Amino acid sequence: MSLILSEEQAMLRDTAQSFLAENAPVAHLRELRDRHDADGFSRSLWATFAELGFTGILAPEAHGGLGLGHVEAGVVMEQIGRNLTPSPFLSSALLTVTALVRGADEARQAEWLPKIISGELIGALAVDEGPKHRPPAVSLRAERAGTGFRLNGVKSFVVDGHVADLLVVAARTGGAPVDQAGLTLFVVDAKAPGLTVERTVMVDSHNAARLRLENVTVDADAVLGQADGGWTLLEGVLNVGRAAVASELVGVADEVFGRTLSYLRERKQFGRAIGEFQALQHRAAHLYTEIEIAKAAVINSLQTLDESFEGAAAAVSVAKAKAGSVASLAVQEAVQMHGGMGMTDEYDIGLYMKRDRVLNELFGDPNYHADKLARLKGY
Amino acid sequence: MSDLQAFRHETRAWLEANCPAEMREPVRSEGDVCWGGRRWTFQSQAQRQWLERMAEAGWTAPEWPRAYGGGGLSREEAKVLRAEMAKLGCRSPLNSFGIWMLGPALLRYGTEDQKRAYLPPIVRGEIRWCQGYSEPNAGSDLASLQTRAEDRGDHWLVNGQKIWTSYADQADWIFCLVRTDPAAPKHLGISFILFDMESPGVSTRPINLISGKSPFCETFFDNVQVPKSNLVGELNRGWDVAKYLLTHEREMISGMGNLEGSPSIGALATRTLGLEGGFLADPMLRGQIAAFDVDAIAFRLAMERTGDMAKARQAHPAASSMLKYYGAELNKRRFELLMAAGGADALEWEGERSRDGDLARSWLRTKANSIEGGTSEIQLNIVAKRILELPGG
Numbered sequence A: 001m002s003l004i005l006s007e008e009q010a011m012l013r014d015t016a017q018s019f020l021a022e023n024a025p026v027a028h029l030r031e032l033r034d035r036h037d038a039d040g041f042s043r044s045l046w047a048t049f050a051e052l053g054f055t056g057i058l059a060p061e062a063h064g065g066l067g068l069g070h071v072e073a074g075v076v077m078e079q080i081g082r083n084l085t086p087s088p089f090l091s092s093a094l095l096t097v098t099a100l101v102r103g104a105d106e107a108r109q110a111e112w113l114p115k116i117i118s119g120e121l122i123g124a125l126a127v128d129e130g131p132k133h134r135p136p137a138v139s140l141r142a143e144r145a146g147t148g149f150r151l152n153g154v155k156s157f158v159v160d161g162h163v164a165d166l167l168v169v170a171a172r173t174g175g176a177p178v179d180q181a182g183l184t185l186f187v188v189d190a191k192a193p194g195l196t197v198e199r200t201v202m203v204d205s206h207n208a209a210r211l212r213l214e215n216v217t218v219d220a221d222a223v224l225g226q227a228d229g230g231w232t233l234l235e236g237v238l239n240v241g242r243a244a245v246a247s248e249l250v251g252v253a254d255e256v257f258g259r260t261l262s263y264l265r266e267r268k269q270f271g272r273a274i275g276e277f278q279a280l281q282h283r284a285a286h287l288y289t290e291i292e293i294a295k296a297a298v299i300n301s302l303q304t305l306d307e308s309f310e311g312a313a314a315a316v317s318v319a320k321a322k323a324g325s326v327a328s329l330a331v332q333e334a335v336q337m338h339g340g341m342g343m344t345d346e347y348d349i350g351l352y353m354k355r356d357r358v359l360n361e362l363f364g365d366p367n368y369h370a371d372k373l374a375r376l377k378g379y
Numbered sequence B: 001m002s003d004l005q006a007f008r009h010e011t012r013a014w015l016e017a018n019c020p021a022e023m024r025e026p027v028r029s030e031g032d033v034c035w036g037g038r039r040w041t042f043q044s045q046a047q048r049q050w051l052e053r054m055a056e057a058g059w060t061a062p063e064w065p066r067a068y069g070g071g072g073l074s075r076e077e078a079k080v081l082r083a084e085m086a087k088l089g090c091r092s093p094l095n096s097f098g099i100w101m102l103g104p105a106l107l108r109y110g111t112e113d114q115k116r117a118y119l120p121p122i123v124r125g126e127i128r129w130c131q132g133y134s135e136p137n138a139g140s141d142l143a144s145l146q147t148r149a150e151d152r153g154d155h156w157l158v159n160g161q162k163i164w165t166s167y168a169d170q171a172d173w174i175f176c177l178v179r180t181d182p183a184a185p186k187h188l189g190i191s192f193i194l195f196d197m198e199s200p201g202v203s204t205r206p207i208n209l210i211s212g213k214s215p216f217c218e219t220f221f222d223n224v225q226v227p228k229s230n231l232v233g234e235l236n237r238g239w240d241v242a243k244y245l246l247t248h249e250r251e252m253i254s255g256m257g258n259l260e261g262s263p264s265i266g267a268l269a270t271r272t273l274g275l276e277g278g279f280l281a282d283p284m285l286r287g288q289i290a291a292f293d294v295d296a297i298a299f300r301l302a303m304e305r306t307g308d309m310a311k312a313r314q315a316h317p318a319a320s321s322m323l324k325y326y327g328a329e330l331n332k333r334r335f336e337l338l339m340a341a342g343g344a345d346a347l348e349w350e351g352e353r354s355r356d357g358d359l360a361r362s363w364l365r366t367k368a369n370s371i372e373g374g375t376s377e378i379q380l381n382i383v384a385k386r387i388l389e390l391p392g393g
């Protein structure tokens, strides 16, 4: 396996690149932000995502998807990162589709997938309950009630939860609040009685939600995968999310670095381009090296998910940790090397810094994933 | 079964049959490494056998053409060979500047006669080479070198001094940068020549390193006569050859940042500190080791990716500078952490228990990684200018 894109994958990248640069550049995010858009993303843009097939990138062809792999999903995520494009691509097309494809029977897949692929339904994943990512720490309870379940508890940082029609909710059906055993994933209708959704506008002008579930009832067939045995499914879904977010982080880092390089060539002080100063040259060269290394870790994680989904945990953690710390370095260096300009709202650099912070926090920051790697290595 | 899978099976079977058990044990110190050469004394019969068998197959230089003694393998096949060797824990049969540095330069710039004369003995580990680049006043600014080679009709007459010449006192031949046109601008008066270290007028004086070892020397040339045919590439265009060779040297050094076959910091710390509740008893050190492991794994992937890109003609020619920079810094960081993990045990300098201070000496040796082959600062200059195309002289 070679750690570069195949010809088809490179073509997909070019399609996504020109489509997003044209239809959803950073100005698009600004516009949504400045008019306090009710959804925080563009529904007509999302319809075009569906027309291009992006919404079905991971869904099987039998259900109308493209049946492509994680490398292809990552290719699109990277372009989203470059343009800071707000869309439910991660939540709906990657996380929800993965949960359904790996956790729902054929009949339920046939019910939901075509609607997700057409863009008619938006899905989101509800896992975390506290401010830091800690997936086994689920307190939201699901108790048996009649033939189904009754759910009570809260969720936070549910990305795109404010616009979701369908929620994949991690709940506790057994065990203690930090056990991996006793977890179950449920599909919950966002309009179910007892469910309240509070939109949380985040620092990066993207959106998430806090959920409160009070005696929300679901049927037995709302269970994805095994009741009490949802951990493996959840980790699989999360690993797809982590590798995808790592791809987006690489897009953020590479784009912000490119803009910084241009600035180093243009901006003059002391009668010469600031890019002539060796102090800045060395920092730029170091950053370039780090970004190249992060790219290798990320494409490897995506390929590993395609080749051995269950065995991808270490590769994914390396990618998320590396891409996260490198992107943070990239945005910080970018602001510094832009001087006062980097601090202005008018200039885009700050928007990249904000997005980086959110993506770093999402599904485990570099500390979380370095710790996970150490656990996998037994120390 | 694909051809590559078939190759993998054959290779594994061949390695299992031919790699002596002793040569599958981890390299524990410098002494376990085979460098070959006229004066080499094999550490064991197994070391000799392993070299001879691998050389016979051309697998000491797997990707060189068979015509010059190499293995004639494709990049994919060579990857498979390395992977299978790693799986069985096979030691490298031969460490060689000839393979890592001179060979690639000869394959690109040498004449057919030169390739046939010099490459096969390199593959077989019969001739050991050293690198005569640096001089007392030409380090980072290598092109200001002063060692002279005068045209005396049927030979070159070489006079001058080199420094930091690794293993000059043990090498059989030297590849050497000399000034052949003192009047030309500094990059345009340099030539690349080869000569026997036993030639009259060559002498070496070992220099002690902070590690207590003396792997390198001052090297003096006093009226050394070198045949005219020993010029590689064009007269006064030796700088091109020198730079090309440096990219290979940098790849070799960046390989030191590669994890394979090197001691695991986590495992060492587990021995010295123990686990508490399943985790290393020192949580701060544990965090540093984990962050290092993330970087080290990602770096290994970046080396692989750069190779894949080079094959697909997508890599920048100066990518070796990026890898050299990061690999060198990473290896230094690894040994800082190994020393921290080893604690007082790692400080012993003499005696059997520490194998004569092997870890401490290796730690000190790694400090040279960011100096040899061009310093980290020089690599960053190259990345900034050639890859990022930042302005300025």
Ligand SMILES: Cc1cc2nc3c(=O)[nH]c(=O)nc-3n(C[C@H](O)[C@H](O)[C@H](O)COP(=O)(O)OP(=O)(O)OC[C@H]3O[C@@H](n4cnc5c(N)ncnc54)[C@H](O)[C@@H]3O)c2cc1C
Pocket (backbone or CB within 6 Å): B130, B131, B132, B133, B134, B135, B138, B139, B140, B141, B163, B164, B165, B166, B167, B216, B368, B371, B372, B373, B374, B375, B376, B377, B378, B381
């Ligand atoms: C263990 C070891 C083995 C070696 N083996 C060999 C060998 O086999 N053959 C051989 O020919 N040479 C060998 N070398 C020499 C090595 O290539 C040189 O040491 C190296 O190129 C640096 O040169 P210098 O030591 O003169 O340092 P200097 O060039 O004097 O550098 C001193 C400091 O100044 C910095 N500096 C210099 N120029 C710049 C600049 N433009 N911008 C920013 N910073 C700068 C350097 O980065 C360094 O930190 C070896 C060195 C070591 C340590």
